[in-house]
Amino acid sequence: MAIKVLVVDDDxxxxxxxxSFLPWQAFNMEVVGEASNGEKALEFLECNPxxxxxxxxxxxxxxGIxxxxxxxxxxxxxxxxxxTLHQDFEYIQEALRLGAIDYIAKVQMEEEQYEEIxxxxxxRIKEDRNQRSVSLNPDQIIAENKQGYVLLSMAHETELNWPQEVNLPQALMMEAERxxxxxFVKEEQQEQVVEVLMAKAQTEPESxxxxxxxxxxxxxxxxxxxxREYREQVLFYDYHPDHNxxxxxxLDEPNIPAGTNELELEKVKVDRLFSRWFQNDRVFDGLIQEMKSLRLPEKKxxxxxxxxxxxxxxxxxxxxxxxxQMIPSLHSWYQVELWIRKIRKSIHGSVGPSSHSQEILDCITKAVSMIQEELSTQLTAAELAQRLNLSRGYFSQCFKDIIGKTFNEYSRFIRIEKAREYLLNTNHTIxxxxxxxxxxxxxxxxxxxxxxxxxxxxxxxQTHRLN
Known part of the structure; x- marks a missing residue:
């Protein structure tokens, strides 16, 4: 079988x-492609043995490195x-560390030296082939195997080098993506492969x-x-470290959910903002499941x-x-759920147990939303109490208990904060x-x-814009 060669040089x-010059045929070699840079070379390698x-x-x-x-x-x-050129000695050392088996100088070489190299x-290739009879054509490898074993990390930002740590000399490994x-292994080696890869998956975080x-x-x-689709559309939401x-x-195509409309998102958003989800266990668990069931793409x-x-x-x-605080990193729904539960616990710690009914909690959080939405109107406690079907005195007392400020204190605070925002981010008049x-x-x-x-x-x- 001829040795297939890819030549890469920008010149x-x-x-x-x-x-044209090197005696390829004398050593059963065949140049099957050429590329002008590393990226084009990788593209060629993806499609050609x-x-x-x-x-x-x-x-x-x-x-080249x-x-x-x-x-x-x-x-x-x-x-x-x-x-390489003669002056590239340091680069040659690095190349050899990365697995290069030899080097050819571009200048000052005789034909006999080319033949020797x-x-x-x-x-060297013939010796390796004698030890390993498996073809390097990915499609052919898959055709010769009934199953494969994928070891992956849910993390995006960490570069892992598992193949160097997984000692399976008789198995053929290829990188599917980052x-x-x-x-891919022969049937008689599968037990060993599963054992080694299972051990690796159990010890590596988020694997x-x-x-x-x-x-x-x-x-x-x-x-x-x-x-890629299974990872993004199924594994992202189904991953759990106890079932990895x-x-x-x-043959099971990833089930791509229908697009979520804005009304569904807004409903979950409103439920998520108001108080019931952090006060009521049943409502909280239901909201978690409702958010998960949307199965939004990761970016959305x-x-x-x-x-x-x-x-x-x-x-x-x-x-x-x-x-x-926004979730620092996001690789799976499991992380999102942990983050939401941590938020809930933090909110519980900040407000403590409430003696007010769920109905009153909802009324006060709705009052907060009304103040925010109607800043240009000088709302009073009496007006909001009437709209929420509460007496003014009871509304004012509940507002202070739950929010931690009197109605007037909170109303003034939120108006001044909005005024700060306008002053810094717009050119509108005072x-x-x-x-x-x-x-x-x-x-x-x-x-x-x-x-x-x-x-x-x-x-x-003036002061803050200068700063």
Whole structure:
């Protein structure tokens, strides 16, 4: 079987010279492709079987060193050699550390030396082939196996090097995508493979072992696509660290849920903001399941959670309710649920047990929302109490108990905070800002603002914009 060669160099004349000048046929070698940089070389490797990668070290877009590093992870059985100049000695050392088996200098070489180097490379590849008879064609590998084993990490930001730590010399491993590797083994070796990979999955944080069945007849690109969709649409929501070993048929297409409309999102958002979810266990568990059932794509889920955090902190700024911090990282729904439960516990700690009924809790949080939404109207406690069907005295007492401020204290605080926002982020006049925050008299607004902040509105705008 001929040794298939890919030549990579950014200089087209050098590539053509090497392809035409080197005695490939004398050593049963065949140049099957060429590329001008590392990225194009990786694209070629994804679609074509290659036995020997011969690459320059200094190239634009992706250097030869980066190409060697990527190829080593994705195609551990690919042989690699480097093209170099004499002054690239440090790069040659790095290339050898990354697995290059030899190097060819571009200048000052005689034909006999080329033959010596190619012969040395060919002998090394032949020796490895004798030890390993498995083809490097991904589609052929899949066709010869009934199942595969995928070890993956749910984390995005951590670069893991599991293949180097997993000692399975008789198994063929390929990288499906970042932090995701597929092993293919003969039937008689499966027990050993499962044992080793299960142990790895149990010790590595946020890792999952998938046993893929019914893979025969599936192409490598189809397998990569299926794995990516399964990870994003199924595993993201089903992952749990106590159940991180799963057997899945490749014939089961990931169930893509219908798009969630804005009304559904708004309903969950309103329920999430108001008090019932952190006071009532049954309501809380129901809300968690309702949010999960939406099965939002990861990016949309992140945006949705951000909007909840911003809205909560806006509504309850200046109250005894705790300020919510956005989830620091998000790899699975399991993390989201832990984060929400932590928030609930924190809110419980900030307000303590309530002696008020659930109905009163809901009324007061609705009052907070009304104040926020109707800032340009100077609402009074009597008006809100009437709209909520409560007596003024009872409403005022409940408001202070639950929010931690009197109605007037909270109302003034929230109006001044909104005024600060307008002063810093708009060029509207002080008169306009006063009207938008419920003050018909500009002078009265300025006096209240100075009492609250220590400066007049115009001074606040000038000082803080300079800072």
């Amino acid at each position: 087209k004349l050098v590539r053509r010279g090497l392809i 290659v036995d020997l990668l011969l690459t320059d070290l200094s190239m634009p877009v992706m250097s 980066e190409l060697l590093r990527n190829a080593r992870k994705r195609y551990p059985h690919l042989h690699m050699a480097v093209l 190619l012969g040395r490379i060919a002998a 932090n995701s590797w597929v092993w 999952v072992l998938l046993v893929l069945t019914d893979i025969a007849g599936c192409g490598w690109k189809d397998l990569q696509r299926w794995l 070993i799963r057997t899945v048929s490749i 889920l992140v945006g949705f959670l951000y909007s909840l955090v911003i809205e909560w902190n806006r509504l309850f700024a200046g109250t005894q309710f705790t300020k919510i 008169v306009w800002i006063a009207e938008q925050t419920g003050y018909a008299d500009e002078k009265y607004f300025s006096r209240i603002f100075r009492e609250s902040t220590g400066t007049l509105p115009s001074e606040y705008r």
